[in-house]
Amino acid sequence: DAGVIQSPRHEVTEMGQEVTLRCKPISGHDYLFWYRQTMMRGLELLIYFNNNVPIDDSGMPEDRFSAKMPNASFSTLKIQPSEPRDSAVYFCASSLELPGTEAFFGQGTRLTVV
Amino acid sequence: GQNIDQPTEMTATEGAIVQINCTYQTSGFNGLFWYQQHAGEAPTFLSYNVLDGLEEKGRFSSFLSRSKGYSYLLLKELQMKDSASYLCAVRDRSNNAGNMLTFGGGTRLMVKP
Numbered sequence: 001d002a003g004v005i006q007s008p009r010h011e012v013t014e015m016g017q018e019v020t021l022r023c024k025p026i027s028g029h030d031y032l033f034w035y036r037q038t039m040m041r042g043l044e045l046l047i048y049f050n051n052n053v054p055i056d057d058s059g060m061p062e063d064r065f066s067a068k069m070p071n072a073s074f075s076t077l078k079i080q081p082s083e084p085r086d087s088a089v090y091f092c093a094s095s096l097e098l099p100g101t102e103a104f105f106g107q108g109t110r111l112t113v114v
Numbered sequence: 115g116q117n118i119d120q121p122t123e124m125t126a127t128e129g130a131i132v133q134i135n136c137t138y139q140t141s142g143f144n145g146l147f148w149y150q151q152h153a154g155e156a157p158t159f160l161s162y163n164v165l166d167g168l169e170e171k172g173r174f175s176s177f178l179s180r181s182k183g184y185s186y187l188l189l190k191e192l193q194m195k196d197s198a199s200y201l202c203a204v205r206d207r208s209n210n211a212g213n214m215l216t217f218g219g220g221t222r223l224m225v226k227p
Contacts, residue, residue, distance in 0.1 A: 031213065031215075033215060035217070042201075042218070042220055043219075043220070045216055045217070056214055097213075100145060100162050100164060102159035105158070106156060107156050
């Protein structure tokens with residue numbers, strides 16, 4: 001398996017624009033997590049899905065953020081409208097249901113909002 | 115919710131031993147993970163503990179005490195390539211429907227010659 005695949009790897013956009021980040025989890029994984037990482041706040045959990053169903057989105061900072069998982073092999077995180085403070089690295093991770101199995105991370109999307 | 119604390123930075127010497135501590139508070143503990151993250155890269159899995167005690171894996175060991183809400187990562191025979199951030203993460207049953215994985219702020223370890 002190629003691992004968790006995220007796209008794009010880098011995104012530079014202007015304030016106010018819509019940004020869509022994409023993630024393909026490892027095939028067969030039951031859980032998908034979206035994280036945001038900044039120097040100030042570290043790795044923050046934004047939302048996670050279990051079998052394509054959003055379980056906890058309490059980490060989503062504002063209504064400008066939304067996430068979907070239309071099927072087991074694809075998820076999106078959308079920011080509309082984007083703001084400079086959204087600049088961060090966004091990681092997607094997936095894991096199995098089984099206890100003790102770790103989450104595997106994608107390479108991340110480095111988002112810069114200017 | 116979860117509260118996970120670990121030191122922000124540590125410095126150690128090549129060849130030495132370093133212990134990175136992590137304390138946590140959670141309502142539905144379901145395992146603790148340690149991840150390593152080199153600058154500009156994704157976190158990668160190091161170890162997992164769900165029962166009390168020590169888990170050893172090569173130069174790295176991880177310890178857990180559930181009653182104390184405490185874990186540590188022990189790195190032996192430090193190498194320069196061990197310079198990285200080390201993230202403590204707790205798996206927590208949430209909403210009786212899933213297992214959320216929450217990370218601490220990470221400990222940046224600098225290994226000096």
